[in-house]
Amino acid sequence: MRIDSIYIENFQGLRHANLQLGTPITLVCGLNGVGKSSLRDAIALAFGEGARVQHKKDWAQLVTEGQKKGQIIIGHDGAASSITLPKGQAERAPIDGQEYLPFVLAPEAFARLDDKAKRSLLMSLTKASAKPQIIVEKLLARGADAAKVEKIKPLLLSGFAAAQEQAKTYTSESRGAWKAISGEAYGSEKAEGWVYQVAESELDVSPAAIDAVIAEHTLIETKITEGVAWIGGQDEKRKQVSGFAQRKAELEAAAALLPRAISKRDATQKDLDAWQPKLEDLQVKLREAQAGAGGCNCPECGVSLKIVGSKLEKYDGIVSDTAATQNLAAEVQKAREAVDLYRRTLSNDIAAVAAAEHAQAELAKLGEQQSDQFDQAKYDSAVQKVQELRLSNDQRRAKINAMKDRQGELNNAGSFTAKAAGHHQDVKDWTLIEKALAPDGIPGEILAGALAPVNDQLKRLCKLSGWAQMEIAADMAITAGGRLYPLLSESEKWRCDAHIALTIALLSGLKLVVLDRADVLLPAVRAKHLGMLQVLAKSGEIETAIVCGSLKEKPVTLPPEFTAVWVENGLAGEPELQQAS
Structure with missing residues (x-):
């Protein structure tokens, strides 16, 4: 320019x-x-x-x-x-080359960049590509598994660190899968050539032996089913016996009340019989008193008289006559209430006698019936037997499972060995990719390719200027004569900045x-x-x-x-x- x-x-x-x-x-x-x-x-x-x-x-x-x-x-x-x-x-x-102008117009700008920005600038400057496809090719050239490279390829767009971290995760998962089969912690030497070993056992796992144990298990299961059904029947019988006894006790208690109920009924009837005529008599007197109200003078002697029923009685005046009538009406009311009470009581007493008599009749009928006997000892023995059968069958079930597991283990030993070998190969494949993506792997290789022309140009310029040999290391450290940039004096830093700016000016065009x-x-x-x-x-x-x-x-x-x-x-x-x- x-x-x-x-x-x-x-x-x-x-x-x-x-x-x-x-x-x-x-x-x-x-x-x-x-x-x-x-x-x-x-x-x-x-x-x-x-x-x-x-x-x-x-x-x-x-x-x-x-x-x-x-x-x-x-x-x-x-x-x-x-x-x-x-x-x-x-x-x-x-x-x-507009993007490089800041570094040739202000030479100190490069040294102020962080390491990531410096690295990105130098790779762009030297056209050192870190595109996913380039990295894929480099991984394949290093012997990486093609399928695994394709699996990790999308993450390369996010940078080396993200792809390396994912490869590390896949490595860890493969180690875990190997351990799940072997039951041992993964080791690269241990995993190489590892063979699944079936432990020795006296357990007969032939098909005939397994069938025999299954037959025993089926027979015992049948006995358990029968025993549970019998116990269920006995539970129902126990309920019936318990109900019969309870009903009998209730009827006996009700029938025992009959003498008392009859006595009370008779006493109530007697009291009612006594009060009934009293009420009738009082009612007649009240009607007669009400009918003879008022008086008249005797023509013979001039005394005031009144007619009560078929009799003549002295009439003491309306006030005295009214008071007597009121007293009589009160007695009638009291007698009526007594009669009503005794009638209600008699009705209840008659019902109580009927209930007691009915209880006696029901008790007589119940006496003719005979309840089945519940044998508690036999019941307890059956429960114990079923428990023993279940324990025995659990042992047989466990034996069947153990026999099948061992049979499967014997049949699959070769498969386990092959799967473990596959997981071990996965570990090796992912480890190769992980290390290749590490800073000292492909990134370092690409960066070295970017740094080579930069450092070559710096070397040439330093020779032209007579200045101490400069270099930019893979970690982006700038040195002059082996001394780090931050330790240099102001004039020494100026010379470093000038040489870097000239290098960028030359390589960028x-x-x-x-x-x-x-x-x-x-x-x-x-x-x-x-x-x-x-x-x-x-x-x-x-x-x-x-x-x-x-x-x-x-x-x-x-x-x-x-x-x-x-x-x-x-x-x-x-x-x-x-x-x-």
Whole structure:
């Protein structure tokens, strides 16, 4: 990728830049804080990469202080990519390898990735494929079982870890299946050539012996059925005997009440007979008293008289006569109530006598009947016998099962051996797949294929720059001279980042790199790195390299592959351009 021109207006610390890049390598230099890093940020933003602010609503802050509008136009490969601030209106020409731009525009970006992202980037960069079909082919090449590979294939879409974990689960299940047959904990050496051993036994499991025990079991079962039926009949008889005795006792108690019931009936009848005439007499007197109400004077002697029935009685006046009538009526009422009570009582007494007489008659009939006798001792003996038969039959049933189990064991010994061998083979097959999918298996093989061209390029670049040998290990650890990246100094990290960015630029085909803060290097070291860029530019491997750094003055004498741009007071370019601005 070749950048032909850079036009920047009011972007961060850079108020104006209008550069024509006529050489592969451009040195952007000036004092601290004049806008050199703003040039790097402007290129990235025009190409669609991130800015120093997180949200687009804050893009107004990217415009140079005191200005309302900013613009960036980058001419490259016969086209242009631009953006206007603060609206963010952009027009971008397509760039092959766009996904690698962040790592050549900001070299420190690669080291900041996590291991998974680094690994993914390098595999994409070197076109090292981890597609399921590629992995399937590699598994088959390692001798994996084709059917099991197809079974695990769908999980490869979720990554090596998921597929490996499933293979591990299948391995565990196969071990469990082997143990279920053998009764022993699985061991790879033990399982190899394992044969199912049938334990020795004196138990006769011939068909004739099994049939004989079954016949005994059937006979005893018949006796048990007969015994249970007899016991059921005896239970019914016991209920009948118990009912007969209870009925007899009830009738005897009822019949025993007959003398008392007769005596009470007769006494009640006697009392009723005494009260009945009393009531009739009182009723007659009451009628006569009511009929003779009122009196008259005797013509002979002048005494007041009244007629009561067929008699004449002295009439003492209406008050006395009324009181006597009322008393008589009360006596009639009392006598009537007594008669009614004795009549009701007599009715009940007659019913009691009838019930007792009926009980006597029923008892006489019951005496003529004879209840079957229930033999408790015989009953208990039968229950005990049935229990003994059941225990005996349970033993025979257990013997039949044991005989059939052993017979099956003898018949299936070969099958058990074959099944165990099959499960053992499953364990071996799944173990092979599990190990092949482990990080040091196929993933490591694919990663090694991805790392090889990367590390080869790093080795070559380090040789060109005179820098300590760099390497990216399978665990994504970056080292320089054997020292881990986090332990390096600031300038050493800068060199590592620059070499990685150049490697990405070369392998991706971008042929572009932007290196900021080159002043972190000592002049002698910086010269070696610029020499490396010169070699790459001469060979055409790098089309555009922009190196930014703080210098006291603009370099005067430079090789033909280099152009120097001085930045001062937010202006970049030739003096006449700055003056025009």
